[in-house]
Amino acid sequence: MPLIFLPNSGARERHLQRQYQNPLFSEEHRVFDEQRLSGARYMDEQEEAKFIEIFHGLLNEVAELKPNEGSEIMLDLKSRLDQCYEQCSGLAGPRKNEKQAITQLINVMMSAIWKGAEGDTEAEQNLKEEEIARNTHFQLLAFPLVADLLRPRSPIAQDQLIATLLSESEEAVNAAFQLFDHEHQQLIVQQATQLLETLSVDIPPNQQEHLLHAKERLDQMNQLLSTFN
Numbered sequence: 001m002p003l004i005f006l007p008n009s010g011a012r013e014r015h016l017q018r019q020y021q022n023p024l025f026s027e028e029h030r031v032f033d034e035q036r037l038s039g040a041r042y043m044d045e046q047e048e049a050k051f052i053e054i055f056h057g058l059l060n061e062v063a064e065l066k067p068n069e070g071s072e073i074m075l076d077l078k079s080r081l082d083q084c085y086e087q088c089s090g091l092a093g094p095r096k097n098e099k100q101a102i103t104q105l106i107n108v109m110m111s112a113i114w115k116g117a118e119g120d121t122e123a124e125q126n127l128k129e130e131e132i133a134r135n136t137h138f139q140l141l142a143f144p145l146v147a148d149l150l151r152p153r154s155p156i157a158q159d160q161l162i163a164t165l166l167s168e169s170e171e172a173v174n175a176a177f178q179l180f181d182h183e184h185q186q187l188i189v190q191q192a193t194q195l196l197e198t199l200s201v202d203i204p205p206n207q208q209e210h211l212l213h214a215k216e217r218l219d220q221m222n223q224l225l226s227t228f229n
Contacts (some may be wrong), residue, residue: 002021003020003032003033003034003037005017005020005037006041006092008092008093008094009041009044009092010040010041010043010044010045010047010048010090010091010092011044011047011090011091011144011147011148011151011154011155012040012041012043012044012155013037013040013041013044013092014144014148014155015040015148015155015156015164016032016036016037016040018164018167018168019032019160019163020032021207022163022167022210023199023202023203023204023207023210023211024163024166024167024195024199024210024214025160025163029160044091044092047091048091048092051084051087051088051091054084054087055084055088055098055102058077058080058081058084058102058105059101059105061077062077062105062108062109065077069112071113071116074109074112074113074116075113077109078106078109078110078113081102081105081106081109082106082134084102085099085102085103085106085138085141086137086141086147086150088102089141089142089144089146089147090144090147090148090151103138106134110127110131113127114127139175140175140176140178140179142175143171143172143175143176144172145164145168145172145173145175145176146172146175146176146179149161149176149179150179161188162188162191162192162195163195165177165188165192165217165221166192166195166196166213166214166217166218167210167213167214167217168217170216170217170220173217173220173221173224174220174224177221177224177228178228182225182228185221185224185225185228186225188221189218189221189222189225192214192217192218192221193218196211196214196215196218199211199214
């Protein structure tokens with residue numbers, strides 16, 4: 001009986017779903033049982049519980065801020081809110097309410113920080129650049145693949161990166177490819193080409209759709225490589 005995955009799964013289960021019966025991955029990664037899936041799901045649930053604890057703790061800290069709180073405290077809290085958003089993006093489900101709440105809290109922090117930097121041209125420019133970078137970063141985090149790759153302990157091992165990118169959607173690859181510098185992008189395309197050349201003779205007819213999809217992603221990455229150059 002085939003394994004059944006949750007429609008909105010956490011990072012570990014999500015990566016198992018990428019690998020399941022996918023010939024782009026090695027046999028040890030694409031073949032597993034219900035026990036391994038249950039273990040991944042349990043760890044995702046534990047991470048979600050830990051996130052909720054951290055999230056509510058941050059809410060309390062913001063509520064207890066003094067009117068003229070020091071800039072160091074504000075910057076530290078904003079940094080942890082940024083991390084919280086990133087972690088939230090990798091959890092199961094869209095998490096729209098939590099993300100919106102975190103964004104609102106960050107805006108509160110930034111308003112206070114902007115006020116403290118008023119009149120300092122260099123500080124204001126730095127804040128503008130940081131705001132642009134954060135908005136871009138949050139847009140990329142809308143894709144679970146990006147959140148999975150950026151995790152401190154990513155479920156995507158280094159030797160699984162190529163197969164993962166070749167298995168993802170066009171939109172997800174567009175976002176994820178931006179995480180790498182040009183040299184790394186070139187290496188990814190080179191390794192992806194080598195992988196597909198190797199697999200082309202080994203994939204059975206009933207799994208050719210994986211190969212066709214992967215070739216489309218390779219063509220896409222070649223185009224992105226030219227665009228980002």
